[in-house]
Amino acid sequence: MSELEQFKKTYFEECSDLLSSAETKLISLGEGAAGPDDLNAIFRAVHSIKGGAGAFGFEALVRFAHGFETALDALRNGDLELDRRSHDLVLRGFDMLSDLVRNSRDGTPPDQARAAAIATELDRWRGAAAAPSADPSTALIAAGTAPAGTLRRIVIRFRPTPDLLRKANEPLLLVRELKSLGRLEVIVDRSHLPSLDALDVEAAYLAWTFILETTADDSAVRDVFEFVTDDAQIEFESEIIADAPADPAERRAAGAGSLVPSAANASPTTTPSAAPVERRQGDRRSGERASSIRVDIDRIDRLVNMVGEIVITQAMLSQQVGQLHLDNYTGLAQGLEQMAQHTRELQESVMSIRAQPVKSVFARMPRLVRELATSLGKDVRLEMVGEATEVDKTVIEQLSDPLVHMVRNAIDHGIEMPDARIAKGKPPEGTIILSAEHRSGRIVIEVADDGAGINRERVRQKCIERGLISADQVLDNDEIDNLIFAPGLSTADQVSNISGRGVGMDVVKRNIQELGGRVHIRSTPGQGSCFTLSLPLTLAVLDGMVLRVGADRYVLPLTNIIESLRPQPAAVTSLVNRGDVLMIRGEYVELIYVHGLFSIPDAVTDATRGLVVLVEAEGGEKVGLVVDEILGQQQVVIKSLETNYRQIDGISAATILGDGRVALILDVSGIRQSAQGRRAAIEPNLRLAS
Amino acid sequence: MTRRVLAVDDSKTMRDMVAFTLKQAGYEVVEAVDGSNALTMLAGGPVDCIITDLNMPVMDGIQLIRQVRADPKHRATPILMLTTESDDTKKSAGREAGATGWLVKPFNPEKLVQTVRKVCP
Numbered sequence: 070m071s072e073l074e075q076f077k078k079t080y081f082e083e084c085s086d087l088l089s090s091a092e093t094k095l096i097s098l099g100e101g102a103a104g105p106d107d108l109n110a111i112f113r114a115v116h117s118i119k120g121g122a123g124a125f126g127f128e129a130l131v132r133f134a135h136g137f138e139t140a141l142d143a144l145r146n147g148d149l150e151l152d153r154r155s156h157d158l159v160l161r162g163f164d165m166l167s168d169l170v171r172n173s174r175d176g177t178p179p180d181q182a183r184a185a186a187i188a189t190e191l192d193r194w195r196g197a198a199a200a201p202s203a204d205p206s207t208a209l210i211a212a213g214t215a216p217a218g219t220l221r222r223i224v225i226r227f228r229p230t231p232d233l234l235r236k237a238n239e240p241l242l243l244v245r246e247l248k249s250l251g252r253l254e255v256i257v258d259r260s261h262l263p264s265l266d267a268l269d270v271e272a273a274y275l276a277w278t279f280i281l282e283t284t285a286d287d288s289a290v291r292d293v294f295e296f297v298t299d300d301a302q303i304e305f306e307s308e309i310i311a312d313a314p315a316d317p318a319e320r321r322a323a324g325a326g327s328l329v330p331s332a333a334n335a336s337p338t339t340t341p342s343a344a345p346v347e348r349r350q351g352d353r354r355s356g357e358r359a360s361s362i363r364v365d366i367d368r369i370d371r372l373v374n375m376v377g378e379i380v381i382t383q384a385m386l387s388q389q390v391g392q393l394h395l396d397n398y399t400g401l402a403q404g405l406e407q408m409a410q411h412t413r414e415l416q417e418s419v420m421s422i423r424a425q426p427v428k429s430v431f432a433r434m435p436r437l438v439r440e441l442a443t444s445l446g447k448d449v450r451l452e453m454v455g456e457a458t459e460v461d462k463t464v465i466e467q468l469s470d471p472l473v474h475m476v477r478n479a480i481d482h483g484i485e486m487p488d489a490r491i492a493k494g495k496p497p498e499g500t501i502i503l504s505a506e507h508r509s510g511r512i513v514i515e516v517a518d519d520g521a522g523i524n525r526e527r528v529r530q531k532c533i534e535r536g537l538i539s540a541d542q543v544l545d546n547d548e549i550d551n552l553i554f555a556p557g558l559s560t561a562d563q564v565s566n567i568s569g570r571g572v573g574m575d576v577v578k579r580n581i582q583e584l585g586g587r588v589h590i591r592s593t594p595g596q597g598s599c600f601t602l603s604l605p606l607t608l609a610v611l612d613g614m615v616l617r618v619g620a621d622r623y624v625l626p627l628t629n630i631i632e633s634l635r636p637q638p639a640a641v642t643s644l645v646n647r648g649d650v651l652m653i654r655g656e657y658v659e660l661i662y663v664h665g666l667f668s669i670p671d672a673v674t675d676a677t678r679g680l681v682v683l684v685e686a687e688g689g690e691k692v693g694l695v696v697d698e699i700l701g702q703q704q705v706v707i708k709s710l711e712t713n714y715r716q717i718d719g720i721s722a723a724t725i726l727g728d729g730r731v732a733l734i735l736d737v738s739g740i741r742q743s744a745q746g747r748r749a750a751i752e753p754n755l756r757l758a759s
Numbered sequence: 760m761t762r763r764v765l766a767v768d769d770s771k772t773m774r775d776m777v778a779f780t781l782k783q784a785g786y787e788v789v790e791a792v793d794g795s796n797a798l799t800m801l802a803g804g805p806v807d808c809i810i811t812d813l814n815m816p817v818m819d820g821i822q823l824i825r826q827v828r829a830d831p832k833h834r835a836t837p838i839l840m841l842t843t844e845s846d847d848t849k850k851s852a853g854r855e856a857g858a859t860g861w862l863v864k865p866f867n868p869e870k871l872v873q874t875v876r877k878v879c880p
Contacts, residue, residue, distance in 0.1 A: 080772040113814050116843070117770040123865025124776055131865070138843075235828070237837045237859045242878065296860035296878070
C-alpha cells in the first residue's frame with residue numbers, strides 16, 4: 070500500500086472512531102447528562118475530520134465540516150444553546166458528516182443538496198456569518214505589492230519587543246532569510262543598549278536596519294516577518310532601482326508607513342486567565358485517553374480458539390494424572406494444578422479482550438426511540454440499565470437488529486397515543502426500559518414497556534384465521550402472547566411501515582435462535598409487555614456438572630443447579646397429563662426425564678433409582694432433571710453446535726471432555742420449553758410451583 | 760546535526776503526515792497525542808522545534824505552549840501552532856502564550872517544510 074493509501078486508511082478508521090464517540094456524547098447531551106468536556110470533544114471530532122479531509126482534498130467534506138465546526142465552536146464557547154431543535158440539527162449534521170466521510174472513502178458522489186441545506190441551517194443557528202477578522206499578518210502582506218522580477222531596494226527598520234524573543238523568534242534567522250533573497254546590508258542600532266550592570270537579559274535592546282536588494286517581490290520579503298509583526302516595530306520601504314516606470318516617490322509612499330504592532334486592532338486580547346481552559350493539567354477522563362492498540366479481529370479469534378484448545382488439553386492431562394497413583398509424583402500433580410489455574414486465568418483474560426459492553430448496541434436506541442415516537446405522535450421515554458454488561462463481540466454484532474425490532478414493536482404497538490394513555494389514567498409519557506444483565510450464565514436483555522400489552526383476542530383470532538392454531542385449541546395467556554412469534558403471523562396490518570421492512574417477529578425469533586438464543590414475551594393487558602431476549606456467551610468457559618444418562622455424557626451449567634438428590638418413592642407422584650412431579654419442601658417440581666427427551670437407550674427410568682438434579686431456569690422456574698449419575702464437576706470449553714452440526718432444542722452447545730468424549734451442554738429453559746411443547750396442544754395447564 | 764521535531768496532535772492522520780513530510784525533509788520526528796503526552800516526551804529529551812495542534816483533549820495546545828515556555832530548557836525552542844483560518848481567538852491566545860509561529864490547516868507539505876525551516880533551519 071502506498072504511503073498515501075496507508076494514511077487514508079488510518080484517516081478513515083479515525084473518522085469512524087470519532088464519529089461514533091461523538092454521537093454517543095451527543096446523545097447524552099440530549100439527556101442533559103453531559104458537560105463541557107463533551108462539547109469540546111464533539112467539536113474536536115469535527116475539527117480533526119476536517120483537518121484530514123483538507124489534507125486529502127475531500128472538498129465537499131471540508132466545506133461541510135468547516136461550517137459545522139464553526140457552529141460547534143460557538144456552541145462550546147457558550148455562544149449558542151442546545152435546545153431540542155438544535156440538538157436534532159447537530160445530530161443531523163453528524164449524519165451528514167458521516168455520509169460525506171463514506172462518500173470520500175468509497176468515491177461515491179456526495180449529496181450536495183442535503184449538505185448545503187444542513188449547512189444553511191447551521192449558519193442560521195449560528196446567527197449571521199461572522200465576517201472574517203483581519204489578520205494582522207495578511208494586512209502586512211497585502212499592503213504595497215509591486216511586481217516581481219524587477220530589482221528593488223527594500224529598507225526595513227526593525228525593532229523587536231521583548232515579546233519577540235519570548236516567543237523564540239530568532240532575529241538571526243530573519244537576517245539569514247533576508248540574505249537568501251538577495252544582497253543584504255545590516256546596520257545595527259545599539260543606542261538603547263545599557264551598561265552591563267543595568268542589562269536585563271530578557272529585554273530587547275537592539276534594532277536593525279536592513280537594506281536588501283532583491284528581485285523577489287515585496288510580499289516574499291514581508292513574508293520573512295510573518296511571525297513577528299505583532300512583536301516588533303517594522304517600517305518597510307520598497308523602491309525599484311532598475312526599471313523605474315512609475316513614480317518612485319509614489320511607490321515609496323505606498324509601501325511605507327510604520328506598521329505598529331497591531332495588537333490594538335486585533336481581536337480583543339485574551340489574557341491567559343480568560344482563555345478557555347479546556348483541561349486542568351493532569352485531569353484525565355478515565356477511558357477517554359486510555360491507551361489502546363488496534364488488533365485485527367481475526368488474530369483475536371485465533372487466540373480465543375487456541376486458548377480454548379489449551380483448556381481442553383489441560384483437562385485431559387488432569388484426568389490422566391488423576392488416574393495415576395501419584396505418591397511419587399506430587400510435584401507433577403502440583404504442577405498440573407498450577408497449570409489449571411493459569412489456564413483458567415489465561416482464558417478469562419483472552420475472553421475479556423473480545424468482550425464488549427452492550428453500550429455500543431444500546432447507543433442507537435435513544436435516537437431510534439425519539440425519531441419513532443416523534444413520527445408517530447407518541448411521547449416515549451427510554452431508560453437503559455446495565456449498559457456495561459459485557460458480551461462477546463460476535464454476539465454484540467448480532468444483537469442490534471433484534472433489539473431494534475423489539476423496541477420498534479414496543480413503540481409502534483405497545484405504547485398508546487398520549488390521550489389514550491391519559492384516558493386510562495396513565496401518564497401521557499410512555500416508558501421503555503431496556504436492560505441487560507448476566508443471568509444463569511447467559512446474557513439476558515429485556516425490553517419492557519408500560520403500554521397496552523398484547524391484544525390477546527386479536528392475536529388469537531389472527532392465528533385461527535391463518536390456521537396456526539385450531540379454534541378449539543386452549544392456550545394459556547403466556548402461550549397466546551408468544552404466538553406473536555409464530556411464522557406467518559406478521560402481515561401488512563400487523564407490521565406498519567414504521568416497524569419497517571415487513572420483517573416479522575418470527576424472523577427475529579429465528580435469527581436469535583440461530584445464535585443459540587431465545588426470545589419470549591410476557592404481557593399484562595392494559596399495563597404493558599416485556600420482551601426477554603437471552604443469548605449464550607458463546608465461547609465462554611463453563612463451570613459445569615458432568616452427568617451420565619445411559620452411555621452418554623451431558624453437562625449442566627453449575628449456575629443453574631440448585632441441588633441434587635435421590636428422591637424417596639413417596640415424594641414422586643404422577644399427575645394426569647402433567648407427568649411426574651417431585652414434592653420437595655412443600656412445592657411441586659416438575660420432573661423431566663432426560664432419557665425420554667433425547668431418546669437415550671439403557672438409561673435409568675425410575676427417578677428413585679437415579680438422581681434428580683434440581684435446576685433453575687431463566688425465569689426462576691424450577692425443574693427436576695432425572696439422570697443416571699453425576700460424574701463430577703469440571704470446567705469445559707463451549708463448542709458451538711450450530712457451526713458444527715445444527716441447533717437442537719434443549720441443547721445450548723457441546724464440549725469435549727477430558728477423556729475425549731463429546732458431551733452436550735443442557736439448556737435448562739430450552740428443555741423446559743420442549744417438555745411443555747409436548748403438552749401444549751393437549752389440555753389446559755395446571756400452574757405448578759414456579 | 761539533525762534537528763529533532765516534536766509533533767503534537769490528537770489526530771493520528773495529522774501526526775503521520777507531519778512526521779512523514781518532515782522526515783523526508785531531513786528532520787527527526789517524535790510524536791505525542793496531546794499536551795500532557797508532549798510534556799512527557801520532552802522530559803525524555805530536548806527537541807529543536809515543537810509543532811502542535813491547538814485543539815486536543817487532556818491538555819490543549821495553548822496550555823502546552825505555556826508549560827513549555829515556563830521550562831527554562833525550552834524557553835527558546837520554536838513552537839509552531841497548527842490552526843484553522845477561523846481560529847483567530849485561539850491563535851492570539853497561542854501567540855500570547857509564546858508560540859513562535861503558525862501553520863494554517865490544511866497545509867500542503869511544502870508549506871510545512873518551509874515554515875519549519877523558517878524557525879528551525
